[in-house]
Amino acid sequence: MKLRTGLQATFLALAGAAVLAGLVSVALVLQQQEQAQRQILALSQRSMHALASQRLLLRGEAVSAQVADALVNPLYYFDLESVGAAIGNVLRQPDVSYVIVYDADGNIVHDGSRDLERFGQRMDDPFALEVVAATAQHMQSDGKLLDVSMPIRIGDQRLGGVRIGYSLATAKQDEDAMVAAMQARLDEIARRHLIAVGLLLVVLVGLGALVAALLQRRLVRPVRQLAGAAQQIESGNYDVVVPADDRGDEIGDLVRAFDRMRDSIARHDRDIRRMAYTDSLTGLANRLALRESLDQRLLAMQGAAGRVALLFADVDDFKRVNDTLGHDAGDEALIQFTARIDAAVREFDVADALLARFGGDEFVVLLQLPDGDGADLRKVAGQLATRLVEEVARPIEVEGRRVFLGISIGITLFPDDATSAAMLLKNGDIAMYQAKLAGKNGHRFYSLAMDQAVERRMHMEHELRGAWERGELSLAYQPVMRMEDRTLVGVEALLRWQHPEFGSVAPPVFIDVAEQSGLIDVIGPQVLHAACVDTQAWQQRFPAAADLFVAVNVSPRQLRGAAFASEVEAALRESGLSPRHLHLELTETAVIGDEARIGQLLNALRTLGVKIWLDDFGTGFSGLSHLRRVPVDGVKIDRSFVADVLRDPDDLALTTAIISMAHSIGITVVAEGVEKEGQFEVLRDRGCDLGQGFWLGVPMTAREFDALLG
Structure with missing residues (x-):
């Protein structure tokens, strides 16, 4: 049996003899x-x-x-x-x-x-x-x-x-440099001291040289070869040749294990790169791959002519698919959209075009035209965006149901709009947001005015913070009349903002800012409390208002908050208002996607005595279906139907049907936007219970409402 001398034993024996002396x-x-x-x-x-x-x-x-x-x-x-x-x-x-x-x-x-x-x-x-x-x-x-x-x-x-x-x-660093200088000086002194000690070590030189030569041949040289191969592998060169070694000691085992490890790393690197740069659902490039590609292209064009267009696309109302059909159906819809978008991009045959899934239902198309290409990049990007809008607008089949969606696209150009990848992505997102504001299912090119609009929105959000405490926000109250005899039965609380710089800000503008920024979580409870306090005061001071109710609008964000029920109870308790005199108005969009939880919340409020009204009724895509799933006490017919009841037979028929249907299931019907006597008479004749609008009463301050009651 051949004895094997281990490298470690050989090294320890030789080094021990030298070191001991x-x-x-x-x-x-x-x-x-x-x-x-x-x-x-x-x-x-x-x-x-x-x-x-x-x-x-x-x-x-x-x-x-x-x-x-x-x-x-x-x-x-x-x-x-x-x-x-x-x-x-x-x-x-x-x-x-x-x-x-x-x-x-x-x-x-x-x-x-x-x-x-x-x-x-x-x-x-x-x-x-x-x-x-x-x-x-x-x-x-x-x-x-x-x-x-x-x-x-x-x-x-x-x-x-x-x-x-x-x-x-x-x-x-300065301190370390000074310490290093002193260390160097001390080392110099030490070196002079070591001269004497060196005489004692001369006898070890010969032994050290012998040990070094042996280590060089048996240990250092193969380790250096492995280190060089490791550096090549670290830089991404997995084809490096590892020197073969048939030695029977640990170094031989190490060389062979290193060669197997190189093959394994190369295989895992290919798998990791595929996972890191590819979207698992659609197979497209992902956000990381897009960003690296964009950075590389912009870097390559520094000092050279070249143009890049970035199309930032977001599928409109895609959350509706997930909420109504489930996330599996949403994934299937995304796969179908991906195939359509990819086919549209390929139709334009732009070299090096990159399609990536940026996240969720967002896609980015990167178009690059080299110097000398006669095509107008702006025109090509606009044509591609138009084609994408047409493709996505076509219905798709998901789990046996036809789904209609759209796509909003923002387009930004390099170097016209920005010179960095981060700014291009930001500008594309801004332009896409403007496309959504313009009605969705279309595209918009980025412009400086869009940036300014975002700045104005941020400024408005900043000014909205603390506006209630500064007295800029106030409540106006619009009368709600019983249609049968035009008797005042209630009011709707309407939020108004009188800004010292902006003047009177339209409610849809600042309320949208409040909802998007989360400020509605602060303003909403303040509005609810103030409306309850004013209504309780009217009931106590005026006999005609003894049974007056107040209707307060609730945003979807408030309704989904965990503290909403406690905020309602606190407003009623602190104001002393009876729960039956508080009506909460919510839209269909506030309910969609979470009917079970919101239904439980509304049932609890109704048990307390609070009334629930469904606002803007008839405009939601789900129609009347929510009346079967969400407990409500009344519906408010949207003003768009009331406006045309005198001249549009379809709107008149629909309004009549809503009133009949609501009465058949025992809920109250309120018509908003009653601006003419003829509208009032038609709605009254068809049995509409309550109404509000400028013909019945304009919004007024609490003091003006005092005069009306007095």
């Missing part, structure tokens, strides 16, 4: 020298750290005070451009990580960025609480950053403040 001679000398070096370095490092910290603190005090003085007038006049210019000079200084200008409430006014990405946001970092509370210059540090804040005042009024964050990394 050297350690006996130098152990005591090295130990004493190392201890002295550590003590000297520790003392020096503490001194240098104290000096560097003191210098940075003095610099922070001076710069923050100077910047605070420079920002008094710009912040007072809210001159963001001047604020940005002032803090831009500071941001360019070394060691400065950030400069933040904030108002007296701790909201960010300027963060030095070009797009003011954090404008209006509350400072929420660990330093923020002390910064806002500080009345004088204040410094904080967490070991990595030094935060220096300085209040900005004009007279006794505090306008806000400025924060400058200094990175301690550079100071640490």
